[in-house]
Amino acid sequence: MDIISAQGLTVGYGAEAILRDLSFGIPGGRITVVLGVSGSGKSTLLKTLAGLLPPLAGGLDFAGSPVDYSSERSLSALYGRIGVLYQGGALLNGLSLYENVALPIRMHYPELPEDMVGDMVHAGLAQVEMADAAAKYPAELSGGMRKRGALARALVLDPDVVFCDEPSSGLDPITSSRLDDLLLRLKETFGMTLVVVTHELRSIERVADQVLVLNDGRLHFAGEARGLAESGDEFIRTFFLRKVPT
Amino acid sequence: MSETILLPKRLRAPEVAAFLAEIRRKSADGGLTVDFREVEEFDSSALAFLAHLTDCEPGLGVVNVPDALARAGARFSRRPGDHWPEKTAAETSGNWMGRLFRSLADRFLARLRVLGQYLAMLGDEIYHIGVYFRTRKGVYPGETWNQMFFMGYRSYPIVCMLLFLVGATISITSADQMRLFGAEVYIADLVGYAMLRELVPLMTGVILAGKVGAAVTAELASMSVLEEVDALRTMGVVPERFLMVPRLLSITLVVPLLVAMADVAGIMGGMLVARITFGMLPSAFLKQMVNTVGWTDFAWGLAKTVVFGWAVVVGAGFKGLTVGRSAEEVGRATTESVVLSITSIIIIDCIFAFVLY
Numbered sequence: 001m002d003i004i005s006a007q008g009l010t011v012g013y014g015a016e017a018i019l020r021d022l023s024f025g026i027p028g029g030r031i032t033v034v035l036g037v038s039g040s041g042k043s044t045l046l047k048t049l050a051g052l053l054p055p056l057a058g059g060l061d062f063a064g065s066p067v068d069y070s071s072e073r074s075l076s077a078l079y080g081r082i083g084v085l086y087q088g089g090a091l092l093n094g095l096s097l098y099e100n101v102a103l104p105i106r107m108h109y110p111e112l113p114e115d116m117v118g119d120m121v122h123a124g125l126a127q128v129e130m131a132d133a134a135a136k137y138p139a140e141l142s143g144g145m146r147k148r149g150a151l152a153r154a155l156v157l158d159p160d161v162v163f164c165d166e167p168s169s170g171l172d173p174i175t176s177s178r179l180d181d182l183l184l185r186l187k188e189t190f191g192m193t194l195v196v197v198t199h200e201l202r203s204i205e206r207v208a209d210q211v212l213v214l215n216d217g218r219l220h221f222a223g224e225a226r227g228l229a230e231s232g233d234e235f236i237r238t239f240f241l242r243k244v245p246t
Numbered sequence: 247m248s249e250t251i252l253l254p255k256r257l258r259a260p261e262v263a264a265f266l267a268e269i270r271r272k273s274a275d276g277g278l279t280v281d282f283r284e285v286e287e288f289d290s291s292a293l294a295f296l297a298h299l300t301d302c303e304p305g306l307g308v309v310n311v312p313d314a315l316a317r318a319g320a321r322f323s324r325r326p327g328d329h330w331p332e333k334t335a336a337e338t339s340g341n342w343m344g345r346l347f348r349s350l351a352d353r354f355l356a357r358l359r360v361l362g363q364y365l366a367m368l369g370d371e372i373y374h375i376g377v378y379f380r381t382r383k384g385v386y387p388g389e390t391w392n393q394m395f396f397m398g399y400r401s402y403p404i405v406c407m408l409l410f411l412v413g414a415t416i417s418i419t420s421a422d423q424m425r426l427f428g429a430e431v432y433i434a435d436l437v438g439y440a441m442l443r444e445l446v447p448l449m450t451g452v453i454l455a456g457k458v459g460a461a462v463t464a465e466l467a468s469m470s471v472l473e474e475v476d477a478l479r480t481m482g483v484v485p486e487r488f489l490m491v492p493r494l495l496s497i498t499l500v501v502p503l504l505v506a507m508a509d510v511a512g513i514m515g516g517m518l519v520a521r522i523t524f525g526m527l528p529s530a531f532l533k534q535m536v537n538t539v540g541w542t543d544f545a546w547g548l549a550k551t552v553v554f555g556w557a558v559v560v561g562a563g564f565k566g567l568t569v570g571r572s573a574e575e576v577g578r579a580t581t582e583s584v585v586l587s588i589t590s591i592i593i594i595d596c597i598f599a600f601v602l603y
Contacts, residue, residue, distance in 0.1 A: 050480050079482035090477035092469075095386075103386070104481040107488070110383055153481070 003028040003161060003193050004049060008058035011041065011048045017056055018044050022219045024212055028160075029191045031183060031207050033198060033225065035239065036214035042197040043087075043165055045214065049195065050163050051078045063160065080108070083154030085164040089146035091138040091153070098134040101125060101153045108157065124156040125149075128182060144175035151182065161193040162186070168200040180206045201240060205229075213239070248277035255284050259291040266295065269306070279307035285315060293319045364586075367486070367564045368556075371494055374487040384484055389492040390499075397458050397493075398500030405453050405504050406511040412445050413437055413515025421523045430524045431534055437516030438535035442543040443602075446508045448595055451554030454497070455587035459562040462493060463583035466566025467576040475567065490563045497555040505551045509544065550598050557590040 002025030012018040018041040026032045034042050047053040049060065054069035061067070063081070068074035091100045101121045105112060125131045128148040138146055147167060154162055164183070168176040180203050186192045198204060204211070208225035215235050229240040249272060254261055265280075272278050280299060285292070296319050299308050311319075378385055416437055424430050466489060469475050478485045513535070520526040565583035569575045 047476075052476055052479060076482055079480055082480060084477065084480040086473040086477055088472055090473040092474055092477075093472075103483070106387070107384060107481065107483045150477075 001028055002026055003063055004195075005061045006049075006058065007061075009045075009048065009055050009060060010057040011044050011053060011055050013044070013053075015056075018217060019214060019219075020217050021058070023058075024219060024222045026161075026193065026195060027210060028193045029187065030209040031187055031194045031196060032210045032212060033196045033204050033208035034212045034214065035199060035204060036220075037199065037239075040214040041217065042199075042214060046084075046163055046165050046195070046197050050082060050084050051075045080157075081160045083157070083159040083162045085147065085151050085154050085162065085167055087165045087169055089138070089143075089150035091141075091146055091150055093138050096135055096137050097125070097130065097141065097149045097152075100138070100149065101134075101156050104153065104157050120156060124152040127155060127186075128152045142175075144171050144179065147171070147179060148182070151179075155186070158190075159192075161195060164194060164196045164198075166198055167196060168198060168203050173202070176200065176203065177206075183207050248279065249275075250279045250281050252281045252283070253285050256287040257282075257285045257292040257295070258287070258289045262291045262295045266298075269299075269303070273303065273306055276305060278305075279309055281310050282308070282312060282315060283310035285312055288315055288318070363568070364561065364564050368560050370486055371490050371560060371563070374484070374491050375494060378487060378491050384487040385491050386488065390495045393492050393496035394500050396461070397454075397496050398503060401453065401457055401500075402504060402507055404457065405450055405508050408453060409441070409446055409449055409508040410511040410515040412449055413441055413512035413517075414519045415515075416440055416445070417516040417519035418523070421519065425524075430520075430526065431530075433516070433520050433524070433526070434531045434534035435538040437520075438513060438539035439543065441512035441516070442509055442539055442547045444547075444595075446505060446512055447547045447550040447554060448591065450501070450504055450508050450551050451558065451591040451595075452588055454555055455558045455561075455584055455591060458497070459558040459583050459587040460580050462559060462562035463566040463580045464576060466563060467569040467579045470567060470569045471571060471573060471576060485567065486563075489567075490559070493559050493563065494556065497559050498552060501552045501555045502548055505544075505548050509547070546598075546602060550595065553594055553598075554591045557594060558587040561586040561590055 004026040005024070007023050009022040010017050010020045011022075022045070034045060036042050044053065048055050051067060051069065059066055062078055065074075065077075067078055091097070092103070095103065098121055101124050102117050105117050105120055121134070122131055125134055128151050130145065130148050130152060133141060133145060133149070138149070141149060151162075151164075151167075167179050167183070171179065183194055183196065184207055187194060194207075196203070196207065204225065208228075211221065211223065211225045211228055212219060213221040213236060220235060221231075221233065228236060231237060231240075251265065251269060251272070253265060269278065269280065282296070292315065296308070296311065296315060299306055374384075377383075417433055420433060420436055421430075424433050424436075466475070469489075475485045475489075478488055517526075517528050517531045520531050521528065562583045565579045565586065569579040
């Protein structure tokens with residue numbers, strides 16, 4: 001069952017379309033990787049899926065309901081069911097990690113007492129093995145810690161879908177691999193749906209269940225990740241074998 | 247008379263620059279030939295040089311181009327038509343008057359759009375403040391106090407010092423004229439009236455634009471560039487409420503204190519000069535001042551400064567939240583925010599002057 005489905009989606013900035021006529025589904029409880037070369041529109045698509053950028057044409061259904069980008073109520077309902085891990089983490093620099101993770105709870109449920117907020121924050125931070133760093137500020141954290149902290153913030157209200165924009169970018173292979181482990185654990189333990197934008201082959205091979213390949217402004221491929229590297233498609237082979245066609 | 251320039255074995259940017267100057271000097275006489283036979287080492291500037299000589303210098307002979315250079319030249323050919331966007335028909339059509347008019351009209355419409363967005367943001371912020379007071383949701387606890395500390399406590403020394411100097415300056419510059427007419431005693435009226443009604447609100451507004459407005463824009467623009475604003479939105483937090491309401495509440499609360507302190511500082515500056523130049527006692531100065539200046543003048547000055555404060559914060563928020571995606575834009579937005587704030591302050595002040603006097 002698809003938790004997100006797009007029909008004829010055209011996305012871009014202003015009047016300029018970057019991706020045209022995309023139709024695909026994102027199945028629940030699985031990891032879908034959005035793949036493409038730099039500038040292919042992966043992050044732009046993610047913004048549209050996360051409700052930040054209205055499509056130029058076409059539409060999106062989330063859990064069976066159409067997303068109305070002009071309605072504050074519809075977007076608010078969408079935001080209440082998703083979490084987003086941004087490329088740089090996007091933790092608020094003026095708040096400690098604890099306060100960053102507590103922020104969505106305090107904003108949505110100001111009536112909750114502080115001890116309950118504290119328990120929820122610590123549970124979120126423990127999930128990403130960051131409970132010890134709760135009092136630190138984003139500037140005191142490494143790149144990988146910032147991303148894990150941001151993931152804790154994205155997870156703290158138990159969203160149905162978590163979008164991750166290039167989670168491995170700027171990280172060393174070991175930290176990147178630990179982050180991949182974390183994504184797999186979230187899927188396996190909580191049955192969470194994850195949509196990951198990346199072009200890191202190692203991550204794709206480890207975590208992807210399904211792949212959406214973007215190329216030349218179109219959806220080039222949508223399907224199972226298994227056996228993708230052996231695909232007969234020239235672009236996908238180019239991507240996986242890192243060999244530019246002559 | 248024909249002449250040949252033989253290029254050296256190594257042809258890189260410094261040699262290209264030197265030979266280009268020589269070629270330009272000599273080509274005016276005509277019959278010039280450039281011989282590439284010796285060239286073995288070259289870079290992209292040599293390729294651009296070859297393309298320039300063949301395409302843009304008619305009447306110049308180019309001979310003995312080595313195969314390697316010719317092949318590389320063909321591969322890295324850079325003609326504007328190949329890679330650079332062509333000008334649109336609208337940009338090239340019509341005479342220069344038409345293009346000038348079109349360009350001015352485009353700029354005017356763009357400014358009008360910005361004004362519309364700015365006013366829309368002002369309306370949105372009034373709505374968000376209403377929603378916040380009704381629901382008590384959407385603003386981080388304690389943020390208004392933090393902003394009050396920054397906008398008030400951190401601003402009052404500079405505001406008081408500058409207004410003290412402005413009061414003293416008004417007193418000094420008008421002292422001679424007053425003495426001519428034997429009207430020294432009215433210096434108190436002048437200082438009091440000018441400070442309370444005009445100079446304190448205007449100067450406080452300008453200082454807030456430079457200090458608070460620039461800081462708010464830089465902070466919000468950095469947050470936008472670092473995707474923190476997007477992160478807030480996808481957490482279901484409305485950034486225009488979360489970030490702007492504390493700042494607007496804070497400016498509304500700190501401005502009366504700042505104005506009161508600035509009024510006192512300005513009057514003290516004027517009083518000190520009156521004491522030094524005319525030997526006027528402070529008690530006499532104050533007594534004379536209160537004959538002319540009353541609570542209404544203080545209240546109007548205060549009301550004006552609150553409006554200026556709002557113009558500064560809304561302008562700063564508008565520029566900060568509508569910034570692009572690069573670090574360079576943060577600096578540009580900050581500068582534009584200060585200009586926008588000062589312009590709005592002066593326009594609003596002018597409107598107040600028409601209404602009040």
